[in-house]
Amino acid sequence: xxxxxxxxxxxxxxxxxxxxxxxxxxxxxxxxxxxxxxxxxxxxxxxxxxxxxxxxxxxxxxxxxxxxxxxxxxxxxxxxxxxxxxxxxxxxxxxxxxxxxxxxxxxxxxxxxxxxxxxxxxxxxxxxxxxxxxxxxxxxxxxxxxxxxxxxxxxxxxxxxxxxxxxxxxxxxxxxxxxxxxxxxxxxxxxxxxxxxxxxxxxxxxxxxxxxxxxxxxxxxxxxxxxxxxxxxxxxxxxxxxxxxxxxxxxxxxxxxxxxxxxx
Numbered sequence: 119x120x121x122x123x124x125x126x127x128x129x130x131x132x133x134x135x136x137x138x139x140x141x142x143x144x145x146x147x148x149x150x151x152x153x154x155x156x157x158x159x160x161x162x163x164x165x166x167x168x169x170x171x172x173x174x175x176x177x178x179x180x181x182x183x184x185x186x187x188x189x190x191x192x193x194x195x196x197x198x199x200x201x202x203x204x205x206x207x208x209x210x211x212x213x214x215x216x217x218x219x220x221x222x223x224x225x226x227x228x229x230x231x232x233x234x235x236x237x238x239x240x241x242x243x244x245x246x247x248x249x250x251x252x253x254x255x256x257x258x259x260x261x262x263x264x265x266x267x268x269x270x271x272x273x274x275x276x277x278x279x280x281x282x283x284x285x286x287x288x289x290x291x292x293x294x295x296x297x298x299x300x301x302x303x304x305x306x307x308x309x310x311x312x313x314x315x316x317x318x319x320x321x322x323x324x325x326x327x328x329x330x331x332x333x334x335x336x337x338x339x340x341x342x343x344x345x346x347x348x349x350x351x352x353x354x355x356x357x358x359x360x361x362x363x364x365x366x367x368x369x370x371x372x373x374x375x376x377x378x379x380x381x382x
Contacts, residue, residue: 128194129156130278130310131180135189137335138175148335150175152189155329155338157278160308164321165338166367167331168374173314176336177203177282180312195277202271203280210255210266216242217251219266223274234273241269244303261292268300272307279304279311286316297323298352305349318367322360323352328367333374340370 137151150172157163167173178184179191181203193201202223203209210219217238224234242248245265255263264284271279285293297320304311304324315321321328322344330340344363346354354360 127159130159130161130195131155131157131191131193131312133176133189133191136176136179136186136191137188138172138179138184139187150179150334150336151186153336153338155191157310157312159310161326162304162311162313162324163327163329164313164315164325165329165331166315166318166321166371167336168333168371169316171331171334171374172336173331174282177280177312177314180278181280193278201278201280202274202276203282204264204267204271204284205282210263210270212255215252215254216247216258216266219255220269220273222270227274237273238269241273245269245299260288261296264288264296265299268303272303272309277310279309281311281313283314283316285320293317293320294352300324301350301352318364318371319355321367322363323350323355330367330370331374339374342367 133153133155135151136153136155138149140147140149153176155176165173165176175184179186180193181201183203211222214222217235220238220241221234224237229237239248239251242251245268247262247265247269250258250262255266258266267284285296288296301324313321313324318328325344326348328342328344329338330342331337332339342363344354345359346357
């Protein structure tokens, strides 16, 4: 037999027997794992699970903000800027203009100012923020701030985008709008994305895969692939397949979730 003419590319993100604990002795908390995880190039992977199950811990390990207690997590890339992270609380700088915020990572990389400005302006135009380039974050709504955070992350052209419940603080209508914007954007760029959310609807709309985590210590207990071709739009929310998958995911989560932490 000859070589496979279309070999499967290696995963961009690979976790093996990954665990994380906090504290020692009687105060030790097993927060995460063991987790086995592969995320393929260009794939949008969503992780859902109950509060406190270690979802954000997993993402922070992927971003290099935490070290695993055991096992390993690899990001396989040749890029100088392999990953960019977006938090729920925006993480943008109040004392910098919108343009300077978006350009920040490019300045760190010492990208020439003319090129950095051009790239930042192009992203702001794409996000509908061209008129706010010289404004400061205090003048922006929550949704606009999150658009700035997304533009800043994408400006450095990361190979992996790590998103920790970025829309959780927004109202339902704005959250839906930004879901649809992110869907359009990531389908255009095909950026490999690992996305943490409490929302089953959000996971189904955005994800190529939805992974379900157990209660703490978080382990991946199920995987589902939304049956919607790419490119897709938010109109899939109205389909019977969407409703059926949301119900199936909730059944998987039901035994893991405390009554006060019901996903929407």
